[in-house]
Structures are given as structure tokens and as C-alpha cells.
Amino acid sequence: MTSEKKNIDLSLLSVNIENPRFEMVGSQREAISQMINDQGQRLSKLAQDILDNGLNPSELIIVVKHEKSEGQYNVLEGNRRITALKLLANPDLIPDKHKSLLNAFRKLSERFYLNPIKDLPCVVFDDEQFANRWIKLKHTGANDGIGVVSWDAQQKDRFEERVEGKSSYALQVIDFLSKQDLDADLKRDLNKLPSSSVQRLVTDPDFRSVVGLDIKDGKLYTKLPPEEVTKPLVKMAKDLLRSDFTVKEIYYKDDRLNYIETFKKSDVPDKANELSAGWELTTPNPPQKSKGNPVISSLKSKSSRLSTARNTLIPKSCIIQINQPRINKIYRELKDLDLRDFCNCGSIAFRVFIELSIDNYIEEKNITGANKNDSLRKKVTVVADYMQSNSILDKEKLKGIRNALGNNNHILSIDTFNAYVHNKHLNPTETDLKLAWDNIQYFVLKLWE
Numbered sequence: 001m002t003s004e005k006k007n008i009d010l011s012l013l014s015v016n017i018e019n020p021r022f023e024m025v026g027s028q029r030e031a032i033s034q035m036i037n038d039q040g041q042r043l044s045k046l047a048q049d050i051l052d053n054g055l056n057p058s059e060l061i062i063v064v065k066h067e068k069s070e071g072q073y074n075v076l077e078g079n080r081r082i083t084a085l086k087l088l089a090n091p092d093l094i095p096d097k098h099k100s101l102l103n104a105f106r107k108l109s110e111r112f113y114l115n116p117i118k119d120l121p122c123v124v125f126d127d128e129q130f131a132n133r134w135i136k137l138k139h140t141g142a143n144d145g146i147g148v149v150s151w152d153a154q155q156k157d158r159f160e161e162r163v164e165g166k167s168s169y170a171l172q173v174i175d176f177l178s179k180q181d182l183d184a185d186l187k188r189d190l191n192k193l194p195s196s197s198v199q200r201l202v203t204d205p206d207f208r209s210v211v212g213l214d215i216k217d218g219k220l221y222t223k224l225p226p227e228e229v230t231k232p233l234v235k236m237a238k239d240l241l242r243s244d245f246t247v248k249e250i251y252y253k254d255d256r257l258n259y260i261e262t263f264k265k266s267d268v269p270d271k272a273n274e275l276s277a278g279w280e281l282t283t284p285n286p287p288q289k290s291k292g293n294p295v296i297s298s299l300k301s302k303s304s305r306l307s308t309a310r311n312t313l314i315p316k317s318c319i320i321q322i323n324q325p326r327i328n329k330i331y332r333e334l335k336d337l338d339l340r341d342f343c344n345c346g347s348i349a350f351r352v353f354i355e356l357s358i359d360n361y362i363e364e365k366n367i368t369g370a371n372k373n374d375s376l377r378k379k380v381t382v383v384a385d386y387m388q389s390n391s392i393l394d395k396e397k398l399k400g401i402r403n404a405l406g407n408n409n410h411i412l413s414i415d416t417f418n419a420y421v422h423n424k425h426l427n428p429t430e431t432d433l434k435l436a437w438d439n440i441q442y443f444v445l446k447l448w449e
Helices: 028-039 041-053 079-089 099-114 128-139 153-164 169-178 184-192 195-202 205-211 226-241 253-260 325-336 343-365 376-389 399-406 414-422 430-447
Strands: 003-009 061-065 073-077 119-125 213-216 219-222
Touching (some): 028 041, 028 079, 041 099, 079 099, 119 128, 169 195, 169 219, 195 205, 205 213, 205 226, 205 253, 343 376, 376 399, 399 430
Antiparallel strands (some): 061 073, 213 219
């Protein structure tokens, strides 16, 4: 079976009436109409690209001689391109019901006539069945390696990085992990990571807050040492590589927030180890693991402020593993309750959550000097003293809760907490409640470690 390459005039090429894209039709005019119905505005996008960049020189039109019309050729492969060109040459082939498409091609045809494309590079086959073998391999997948093996999302990202000089957030994460000291099996399987799912997670600000990542000018940055930021990213990679993990588990915002809740303490970076300056995740020279006293930020000496732009009391990115069902339920409700609408409910639930957490801590640690029947002020004082004396939290980290104990007018004071429940004239504000949480978040986290 033979074939030859030759240039053929557009007018001599017929759109295939037996195109696999639609049912068989009776004429070329019907075939063009069916292509319009099937492709719609994609034809105008294709025509625009042809006008801007020309025809793809690596994809020749595949044709055979027309069985009835002398000198004509039937198009077997490239029917979309031929249809787009014929519509550029004659937009009136488009039925009036496709008004927007007709208008688009009328505008494009003005450019086409300034520099019309007439002779098209084609490959002419003597036998249609022989031509169909190559067409099948192009359109029906890998065929055990004989056909076209499509790129997965990660491979597409790598191509764009090489050709266009841009790297997706997913690829930056994968490349970072590939340079870390990981389990051999995990490192081997990094090329199987679904980059679309990694991208979905990393573009979520709550996920980034947990992981310790920031975005600037299309690059991922962190202020954490490599070993700290690696922990949550390894957890993510292992999850996404699980055979039973589906994109549904992280598709919507609520799904991703629920996924964040699956992170254990060992999966979350210790943000008290923040470095004094941020660094790009894909830098060839990341900070080295400290052998002595690391150069860290002011997080060691004072609590960092959280953003009060949120609408809930507890930030969505805050992860607390609570093993008591009812207290855990209150905690989850406080992460979902919108303070703009339920400020009073939030203040009361906040008070209940703190007291139940304190009671549980006293019981778990067998702390003497306080019991469930004591005032909340006394119980908090005893727990704070216990934490400081046992080096669980230092003086600075306990400042928020101690200030609340010592100032009756403080928003977090025990008296104010009680007033939220009993004083009909005291109206809590959402900002005050969120700031109150921010001041004691480290304290609460320690209650549940």
C-alpha cells in the first residue's frame, strides 16, 4: 500500500460524509452542517488559531481520491480543519440559526481573504483501510504503546514549565518533595501524583495555612525549615496516591476543610520553628536543618496574630484532634458557625468549649488544686500554672490567658465569659470574639495535645 505527500487546493477537498463524529449524511453540505452542530464555537477558535499561526505542519491532512468525482479528494483525517477553512472562505455555509458563529466567521473571513490559504499539505493514500490504521492509532489511545500515549496532568505541567517558563504550584510541590529524604516507594511514585488534585489543595488558602505555604508572583514560599514543610506535604502525597482516594474528597471547599481535619499532630509543621525569612520552595539551596539554635522569627517569643477576616470563631485552618465526642462536636460547630449571624450563640458555645476543655485537661493530667466544681477562673489559673511549671507553654504563650484572668474588663475575662451567658445587656461582637480566640489558640492547642 502506498501514499504520497502533495499540496491540494481547498476546493478539491470534501468533508467526509462518514465522519465518526456524527451519523452518516448524504452530502458535503450536510456534513459541514453536522460539524457545525457538533463543534459550535470551537470551530471559530480553530479558525482564529489557523489565521494566527497557520496549519500545524506536524499534522498533515489524510485523504483518498474521491470515489465518484474526478480530481476531488475525500478527507479522512483533518475534517475539523477543512470545515474551518471552508467556512472562512464562505461563511454563508453556516445556517442562520447559528447567528453568533456566523458573525464570528464573517469577521474572521475578512482576514482570510487578505491572505487566503488555498493549497493544503496532504498525504494521499491509495487505500482507505490502510489510512484508517493510522487514524485509529491517533484517536483511540495508547493501544499498548503503538498509538498516541496521552500526557497526564503532571506531564502537561512539565511541558508548560519547559516551553513557557512557568511552573504550576503542583509541580513546585512535587519537585520539592523529590529532593527530600523520603521513603523510597513514595519518592518513586511521585510522578504518579495527580497534579490537578495537588493544585486544587495548594490553591486553597486554608490548606496553605496549615501546610505553611504562601504564594507570591506565581511561586510558593515558606518560612518553615524544609523538614517541617515536608511533613504535611508527605501526608498529602500519600493520601492522593491511595487507590481508594478520589477527587470528591477534596473537590469543594467544605471537602477540603474536612480533609484538613484528618491531619494529625505529626502531620502538621511546628510553626514555632519559623525561620527569620521566607524562601522559595523550588530554590536549589533551601535552608539547612539547624544543628544548634536555629535563627527563628519572633514566633518563639510571642504569639502570632491571626487574621480576623474570617467569619468563624475558630480559623478553618486550625486543627485540633479532640477525642471527646461532644467537645469535638462543639469545636466543629465553632469552625462552621458564622458569627455575622450567630454572634450570641458563638459566644456561649465558646464559653462552654473552653470550660469543657479545661475540665478534660485537669482530669487527663490528674492535676491537683482544682476540680470540676471550682470556678472557671480557678481552673484556668491552675492549668496555666501547671503548663508553665512543666514547660508545656512559656510565659509569653500564656500571656493571653493570664491577661484574661487578671482583667475583669478584658473580652476574654472569666467575668465577661459568664456575662455572655447571664447578662442580657452585654452584646458580644464578632471581632472581639475572634481576637479572644487568637490570644488563646496556643493555649487551647496544648489542652488537646
